[in-house]
Amino acid sequence: MSAAPTLAGAAPEIDLAQLVKRYGRKHALEGVDLQLTGAQLVGVVGPDGAGKTTLLRAIAGLLEVEAQRANVLGFDLRGDVRALKAQVGYVPQLFALNRELSVIENLRFTGKLHRIATAVFERRAEELLARTALAPFADRPTGALSGGMKQKLAVANALLPEPALLVLDECTAGVDVVARAEIAALLAARRGETLVLLSTSYLDEAASCDRLVYLDAGRVLATGTPAELRAQVRVELYRAWAAAPRAIAAAARALPYVVAVRTSGRYARVEVAAERSPGAARVIADLAALAGVRVVELRPLDMETTLLALARSGARA
Amino acid sequence: MSEPIIAATGLTKRFGTFTAVDALTLAVEPGAIFAFLGANGSGKSTTIRMLIGLLVPTAGTIRVDGIDVIATPRRVRDRIGYMGQKVSLYQGITLRENVEFYAGLYGIDGAALERRWGAVRERFALRDAEGERPESLPAGLRQRAGLALATLHEPRLLFLDEPTAGVDVASRDLFWQIIQDEADAGRTVFVTTHFLEEADYCDQISFIADGRLVANATPEELRAAHSDGYRIDVEAPLAAGALARLAAAGFSATHNGDALTLRRPQIDAPSLDALAAALGPAAIGGLRIEQPAMNDIFTRLIERTQVTAP
Numbered sequence: 001m002s003a004a005p006t007l008a009g010a011a012p013e014i015d016l017a018q019l020v021k022r023y024g025r026k027h028a029l030e031g032v033d034l035q036l037t038g039a040q041l042v043g044v045v046g047p048d049g050a051g052k053t054t055l056l057r058a059i060a061g062l063l064e065v066e067a068q069r070a071n072v073l074g075f076d077l078r079g080d081v082r083a084l085k086a087q088v089g090y091v092p093q094l095f096a097l098n099r100e101l102s103v104i105e106n107l108r109f110t111g112k113l114h115r116i117a118t119a120v121f122e123r124r125a126e127e128l129l130a131r132t133a134l135a136p137f138a139d140r141p142t143g144a145l146s147g148g149m150k151q152k153l154a155v156a157n158a159l160l161p162e163p164a165l166l167v168l169d170e171c172t173a174g175v176d177v178v179a180r181a182e183i184a185a186l187l188a189a190r191r192g193e194t195l196v197l198l199s200t201s202y203l204d205e206a207a208s209c210d211r212l213v214y215l216d217a218g219r220v221l222a223t224g225t226p227a228e229l230r231a232q233v234r235v236e237l238y239r240a241w242a243a244a245p246r247a248i249a250a251a252a253r254a255l256p257y258v259v260a261v262r263t264s265g266r267y268a269r270v271e272v273a274a275e276r277s278p279g280a281a282r283v284i285a286d287l288a289a290l291a292g293v294r295v296v297e298l299r300p301l302d303m304e305t306t307l308l309a310l311a312r313s314g315a316r317a
Numbered sequence: 318m319s320e321p322i323i324a325a326t327g328l329t330k331r332f333g334t335f336t337a338v339d340a341l342t343l344a345v346e347p348g349a350i351f352a353f354l355g356a357n358g359s360g361k362s363t364t365i366r367m368l369i370g371l372l373v374p375t376a377g378t379i380r381v382d383g384i385d386v387i388a389t390p391r392r393v394r395d396r397i398g399y400m401g402q403k404v405s406l407y408q409g410i411t412l413r414e415n416v417e418f419y420a421g422l423y424g425i426d427g428a429a430l431e432r433r434w435g436a437v438r439e440r441f442a443l444r445d446a447e448g449e450r451p452e453s454l455p456a457g458l459r460q461r462a463g464l465a466l467a468t469l470h471e472p473r474l475l476f477l478d479e480p481t482a483g484v485d486v487a488s489r490d491l492f493w494q495i496i497q498d499e500a501d502a503g504r505t506v507f508v509t510t511h512f513l514e515e516a517d518y519c520d521q522i523s524f525i526a527d528g529r530l531v532a533n534a535t536p537e538e539l540r541a542a543h544s545d546g547y548r549i550d551v552e553a554p555l556a557a558g559a560l561a562r563l564a565a566a567g568f569s570a571t572h573n574g575d576a577l578t579l580r581r582p583q584i585d586a587p588s589l590d591a592l593a594a595a596l597g598p599a600a601i602g603g604l605r606i607e608q609p610a611m612n613d614i615f616t617r618l619i620e621r622t623q624v625t626a627p
Contacts, residue, residue, distance in 0.1 A: 046485070047455065047457070047485045047487060047488075048455030048456040048457045048458070048484065048485045048488060049455030049456075145358075146357040146358025147357040147358070148356065148357030148358070149357070149358070170483055173482050173483035174357075174402065174479055174482040174483065174511055175357060175511060176355075176356040176357045176511055176619065177511065177513055177612050177615050177616050177619065178356060178616055178619045178620065179356070179357060180511075181616065201483060201484060201485055201486065201489075202512065203486065203514070204612060239606070241584070241589055241606070242589070243585075243586030243589060243590075246497060260490070262490060262493065262494060262518075263497065263518070264514070264517040264518055265517040265518075265536050265537065265608075266537070266584055266585075266589065294589040294590060294592065294593040295589065295592055295593055295596075295604065295606070297604060297605060297606055304486055304490075304514075307485075307486045307487075308486060308487055311485070311486065311487040312487075
């Protein structure tokens with residue numbers, strides 16, 4: 001274990017009440033209420049400009065905030081947070097490691113900052129490099145890595161001190177699918193040990209979280225497991241399969257109960273407002289009657305539909 | 318088949334001893350949405366920079382809209398719109414002032430500017446953003462503004478390098494509706510992305526690894542080649558003779574009690590026709606189609622081609 005003091009055995013915990021962050025007159029966070037208990041993977045999602053980055057930075061102890069309550073791992077965000085920062089791994093949107101140093105030198109630097117014993121460092125670094133497939137590149141200057149490799153290193157570096165809380169701000173934006181899977185495996189290995197907060201715009205990453213926090217305009221609009229969020233959404237999802245689905249999109253949009261249509265491959269993806277739906281059998285019959293439609297499916301709601309519906313309800317509010 | 322609007326042959330770029338792009342050959346049909354995909358560091362951005370005349374290749378030929386890009390790189394710039402990973406809007410001035418600046422570069426002003434910008438502003442839902450400075454816009458709006466500027470001079474081709482990176486789901490949804498509308502209006506779109514579900518919104522996909530072309534196909538052809546194919550669960554009762562017709566159309570069938578599961582490597586127009594005809598109108602809503610995810614297809618492709626040595 002590291003020589004730094006740790007909260008051995010304590011449950012990672014976040015307890016925020018009416019958290020506000022202003023930049024001048026602008027309110028980035030308008031009163032966030034959030035309670036998270038226990039090691040889990042929490043996705044922070046919501047539209048661009050909703051305040052995701054500000055919330056993550058606040059939780060990592062990087063911002064001065066106002067609040068009724070603002071406790072993270074037992075520390076008050078409104079007070080001295082230096083001891084909190086030793087417990088938090090934070091990966092910002094923009095790559096922030098030293099580009100001149102090699103991969104292993106960056107890790108060693110972090111190891112020394114956190115006073116990790118050499119033998120412990122060697123074991124953890126080897127494991128992290130193996131999991132990220134960065135081992136063959138250990139001596140490469142960080143600045144010469146591809147974008148995906150840089151992000152894998154940034155996450156590995158944040159995990160090195162085994163923080164109680166890991167905060168990742170869009171760390172996979174612009175990262176390819178294989179590198180994303182390697183980052184997901186790194187996080188999975190810490191599941192049950194670390195509270196991980198991540199913001200993401202990838203639907204598969206949001207769907208794989210234990211819990212989602214949906215932010216809009218600086219407030220928490222919804223929170224729950226992915227299934228709980230899906231259950232809140234009053235939308236039905238259909239697919240109308242056709243040889244040329246772009247040709248049927250306009251006709252599908254004209255149906256009175258249809259909210260949105262987008263084509264993908266051989267089907268048009270049709271969202272129907274549940275409160276206006278005439279029932280699945282009628283919707284299927286109406287879509288099947290459009291010229292060119294061959295097969296219609298009623299689909300279980302997916303993460304895209306859930307987030308689009310939450311975005312629409314946020315825009316209405 | 319029409320003459321390709323983008324044609325590159327033997328395209329190669331070396332930086333010192335490092336070969337970023339290696340004898341790449343590409344052909345893009347006019348009016349197509351062409352997805353250019355690959356892992357980080359595979360050579361995508363280098364290729365785009367060569368195609369639009371910003372970077373001189375070490376070897377190879379490039380024709381874009383009939384123009385020899387290597388011999389006359391400046392001539393191609395009026396024909397194309399380009400939007401990079403970092404949108405090139407000037408900070409400190411409003412979006413409207415950016416528009417006037419870009420329009421001026423292309424000699425568009427007065428009534429022509431008002432007409433074109435007015436149309437683009439409505440289509441791209443930018444009315445509320447016109448008076449804002451780019452740095453105060455959310456990422457999705459900024460990307461749409463960038464795309465609007467790239468189309469202002471009505472180019473025949475759009476090159477979009479990761480236009481949706483870090484953009485929220487609602488903005489991506491709108492962005493792709495716009496891209497599909499642009500393609501339907503005859504514009505050719507060359508696009509890169511790491512949101513692999515977006516590959517399905519495209520007509521053709523080229524996939525590169527270590528600067529080399531490893532796949533060039535339609536989304537359905539990629540499914541057929543690099544996945545376990547479609548699985549279709551049929552709940553409705555079958556019409557007489559349906560199974561024989563489905564078998565003739567290339568579906569394999571397995572029964573589990575009353576449930577029927579069909580499989581097929583890909584779904585094309587004839588197989589959809591056969592499916593609808595065999596199931597009959599009563600069964601049209603009584604099935605579930607499980608489509609192989611593009612994430613899994615590209616994971617297979619990358620793992621097959623990735624080199625692990627430095």
